[in-house]
Amino acid sequence: MTSITLNNVEKSFGKVTVLHDIDLMIEDGEFCVFLGPSGCGKSTLLRMIAGIETVTSGDLRIGGERMNDVLPSERRVAMVFQNYALYPHMSVYENMAFGLKQAKTPKDEIAKRVQIAAKTLQIEPLLERRPKELSGGQRQRVAIGRAIVRQPAVFLFDEPLSNLDAALRVHMRTEIANLHRDFPHASMIYVTHDQTEAMALADKIVLLRSGEDVLTKGSIAQSGSPLELYHRPKNRFVAGFLGSPSMNFLPVTLVNANTEGATVRLASGEIIDVPVDARTLSAGAPLTLGVRPEHMVPAPPGTDTQVIRKVVHSIENFGEHSYLYLSDTPDEPCIAKVADDVLETAEGPVAFRVRPSACHLFDANGDALPYLADATSRTFA
Amino acid sequence: MAHRSFKLSRLSIPVLGLFWLAVTTLPFLFVVFTSMKTLQETYTNPVWALPESFSLDNYIRVIEGSYLTYLRNSAFVITISVILIVIVSSMAAYALARLKFRFNTALFGLIVAGMIVPLHVTLVPVYLMTRAMGLYDTLFALIGPYVATSLPVSIFILTEFMRQVPRELEEAALLDGCGPFKIFAKIFFPLSTPGISTVAIYNGIMLWNEFVFAYVLTSSPETRTLPLAVWEFQGQYAADIPTILAVVTLSTLPLIIVYAIGQERIVNGMMAGSLKG
Ligand SMILES: Nc1ncnc2c1ncn2[C@@H]1O[C@H](COP(=O)(O)OP(=O)(O)OP(=O)(O)O)[C@@H](O)[C@H]1O
Ligand SMILES: [Mg+2]
Numbered sequence: 001m002t003s004i005t006l007n008n009v010e011k012s013f014g015k016v017t018v019l020h021d022i023d024l025m026i027e028d029g030e031f032c033v034f035l036g037p038s039g040c041g042k043s044t045l046l047r048m049i050a051g052i053e054t055v056t057s058g059d060l061r062i063g064g065e066r067m068n069d070v071l072p073s074e075r076r077v078a079m080v081f082q083n084y085a086l087y088p089h090m091s092v093y094e095n096m097a098f099g100l101k102q103a104k105t106p107k108d109e110i111a112k113r114v115q116i117a118a119k120t121l122q123i124e125p126l127l128e129r130r131p132k133e134l135s136g137g138q139r140q141r142v143a144i145g146r147a148i149v150r151q152p153a154v155f156l157f158d159e160p161l162s163n164l165d166a167a168l169r170v171h172m173r174t175e176i177a178n179l180h181r182d183f184p185h186a187s188m189i190y191v192t193h194d195q196t197e198a199m200a201l202a203d204k205i206v207l208l209r210s211g212e213d214v215l216t217k218g219s220i221a222q223s224g225s226p227l228e229l230y231h232r233p234k235n236r237f238v239a240g241f242l243g244s245p246s247m248n249f250l251p252v253t254l255v256n257a258n259t260e261g262a263t264v265r266l267a268s269g270e271i272i273d274v275p276v277d278a279r280t281l282s283a284g285a286p287l288t289l290g291v292r293p294e295h296m297v298p299a300p301p302g303t304d305t306q307v308i309r310k311v312v313h314s315i316e317n318f319g320e321h322s323y324l325y326l327s328d329t330p331d332e333p334c335i336a337k338v339a340d341d342v343l344e345t346a347e348g349p350v351a352f353r354v355r356p357s358a359c360h361l362f363d364a365n366g367d368a369l370p371y372l373a374d375a376t377s378r379t380f381a
Numbered sequence: 382m383a384h385r386s387f388k389l390s391r392l393s394i395p396v397l398g399l400f401w402l403a404v405t406t407l408p409f410l411f412v413v414f415t416s417m418k419t420l421q422e423t424y425t426n427p428v429w430a431l432p433e434s435f436s437l438d439n440y441i442r443v444i445e446g447s448y449l450t451y452l453r454n455s456a457f458v459i460t461i462s463v464i465l466i467v468i469v470s471s472m473a474a475y476a477l478a479r480l481k482f483r484f485n486t487a488l489f490g491l492i493v494a495g496m497i498v499p500l501h502v503t504l505v506p507v508y509l510m511t512r513a514m515g516l517y518d519t520l521f522a523l524i525g526p527y528v529a530t531s532l533p534v535s536i537f538i539l540t541e542f543m544r545q546v547p548r549e550l551e552e553a554a555l556l557d558g559c560g561p562f563k564i565f566a567k568i569f570f571p572l573s574t575p576g577i578s579t580v581a582i583y584n585g586i587m588l589w590n591e592f593v594f595a596y597v598l599t600s601s602p603e604t605r606t607l608p609l610a611v612w613e614f615q616g617q618y619a620a621d622i623p624t625i626l627a628v629v630t631l632s633t634l635p636l637i638i639v640y641a642i643g644q645e646r647i648v649n650g651m652m653a654g655s656l657k658g
Binding site: 050072074081085086098102 | 557
């Protein structure tokens with residue numbers, strides 16, 4: 001039993017509420033990623049689960065057992081810190097054995113577990129070294145080894161890769177994925193603000209928001225599978241946070257709504273169909289249309305339906321894809337990401353076709369209107 | 382410009398170093414050489430002349446006298462004091478650096494303020510207290526004041542040291558099953574060894590030379606420490622300058638040995654404190 005449940009959890013430092021109204025269920029063996037902008041409380045939430053930080057109110061359960069007041073060492077959790085937090089005055093072996101020693105594990109059992117972990121992580125030759133004699137990647141492995149030997153129910157990672165260079169980061173990311181495969185029964189919670197890491201690793205992403213909305217809407221902006229968050233964002237914050245470049249947001253008004261979907265009109269007059277349920281709203285209601293840059297496809301000449309016309313202001317070619325900048329106001333960027341090299345474009349507005357299923361509609365409150373088609377049955381044709 | 386001053390310093394540093402070496406070692410060499418002369422020689426030969434024969438007779442006489450008692454007393458008092466200072470100041474420093482309790486900062490301020498209390502102001506009260514406790518003229522009379530007067534600066538140094546220990550280490554230890562006391566013993570104490578050696582050696586040297594408390598709180602030769610030996614021998618050997626200088630040499634020798642072994646640590650410890658603090 002390694003599931004983690006948070007019920008109505010709240011955290012404040014003095015008068016400042018950092019986390020509000022957190023309801024969350026992490027299943028046995030699930031790989032859960034806490035994602036969000038800097039300062040939103042990802043680390044704080046993780047440290048509350050670890051027991052390093054107190055829970056201001058609400059229930060925290062691990063394996064069904066209430067853990068709010070249980071000592072960190074008795075929660076069956078192990079944590080890997082961003083800066084590794086290896087004990088500098090101990091050898092790699094002693095670092096890994098320290099927790100087991102405190103728990104009065106027999107010596108030969110300690111030796112066995114450290115050997116196995118060292119072998120898995122390929123750090124056997126380093127066991128006698130001090131942390132300062134290791135490279136960043138090796139330290140990271142030792143930190144992970146220290147977590148493994150404790151055979152925890154839950155692994156907690158706080159931005160474990162952010163101190164590594166880009167190439168090593170990708171490599172260690174695979175190793176962490178392998179770790180999850182090797183310990184299928186342990187749950188993992190992984191904090192990052194890197195959405196690529198989150199998309200690559202997660203079974204479930206918990207996207208936290210920051211700012212004033214925390215108190216009115218709760219800290220969790222959305223939780224679900226990576227693709228669910230990507231294709232079916234529940235609100236503008238989630239839609240804008242995931243994806244790079246960010247989703248384009250265009251002001252529209254509702255023309256009509258029925259069981260098939262909604263039809264909206266852009267300020268420049270184009271008509272777009274979106275398969276969402278807008279029947280509660282009356283025609284003329286102001287809405288926001290969301291379209292990801294990669295879903296803005298240059299339309300063949302003569303296409304008239306489902307197009308957005310924009311003037312191309314500048315172009316960036318990266319070889320594998322190109323960005324077309326379609327807005328002259330930096331505050332409301334609008335970008336099209338196209339697969340081909342773009343060397344020159346027409347003078348006037350260019351037409352971009354958008355598939356109805358790639359469009360999102362948000363009401364004045366920032367909430368997404370409910371999608372009519374199911375996310376999983378969606379065709380990506 | 383930078384180039385020139387660099388050249389200048391490259392030249393001037395060794396010159397200044399040699400000069401300073403001369404200033405500090407000449408008096409000491411003078412003491413050592415004179416201590417090997419006979420009393421006769423000091424009257425007849427020039428003051429700066431080398432001894433006619435490097436004789437250790439004066440030393441033998443001193444050692445056969447009560448010198449060893451003084452040495453033993455000093456060693457005893459200073460060992461116990463330094464151990465107590467290290468234990469108390471490191472624990473206090475950990476608490477002040479990391480534990481959250483009311484008046485933490487105020488308490489730290491108060492302790493640091495203790496550094497500016499002139500020692501001699503406390504002399505009479507300490508004397509009266511020692512008498513009242515029945516410790517007067519025992520070796521234990523010195524330990525209390527020695528520990529107490531050394532604590533402010535020791536706690537100050539070690540608190541700065543322990544503030545630099547990353548918080549994550551403490552949290553990792555917490556997850557590994559340590560309580561506050563084990564976190565202190567297994568993480569903070571070992572990680573502060575440079576600071577702790579500084580505190581131990583620095584206080585050891587200060588106390589080794591301490592005269593005033595020793596003079597006021599003890600009276601019989603059986604309970605007196607080395608700094609008083611010179612004083613006592615002066616009475617005993619009247620104007621026998623070579624013998625007195627033999628006592629001086631013998632008292633300084635342990636310090637020189639300790640310093641030679643520990644100087645790297647002292648310097649490192651002080652640098653670490655000052656650079657990061
Ligand atoms: N001990 C503390 N006392 C007061 N405020 C704190 C404390 N720890 C964290 N905070 C505040 O809580 C908020 C969340 O901090 P936290 O470190 O959890 O953010 P984070 O999401 O991990 O950010 P980052 O991505 O930068 O690591 C921040 O606004 C921070 O200032
Ligand atoms: Mg953080």
